[in-house]
Amino acid sequence: MATTHQLPETGFLRLSQIIGNKKTSIPALIPIGRTSFLNGVKSGKYPKPVKLGERTTAWKVEDIRALIGQLGGAV
Template sequence: MYQLPESGFLRLPQIIGDQKRGIPAVIPVSKSTWWEGVKQGRFPKPIKLGPRTTAWNVADIRALIASA
């Protein structure tokens, strides 16, 4: 399993995985399911780091995993 960093930010492939690049999923859902979950409030809201860069706080992802 992928080890989450202690702090910082994660991009979407680091959360839901990317088989083409060999990145294992921490939360194994599709991209569309993830974004629908964000919209409905099941998954944490992203943070915009730049005009084309979206990320999630590691603490929010850890809290999501702990609540499951």
């Protein structure tokens, strides 16, 4: 896999890893704002998250990879 974003085959991604974080220089896999992404999750446009703990929410790598494919990206 020769892309700028090396995603693991399985696992979980936090929101900042998906939409990026300028403060910590994490590039966006999906260039969209936090509110727009969360509204898309709520409407069913984007995958549902998985609760890993009381204060930890993440998305399956497989779901995000499929979403990027649907949106026309190459990850």
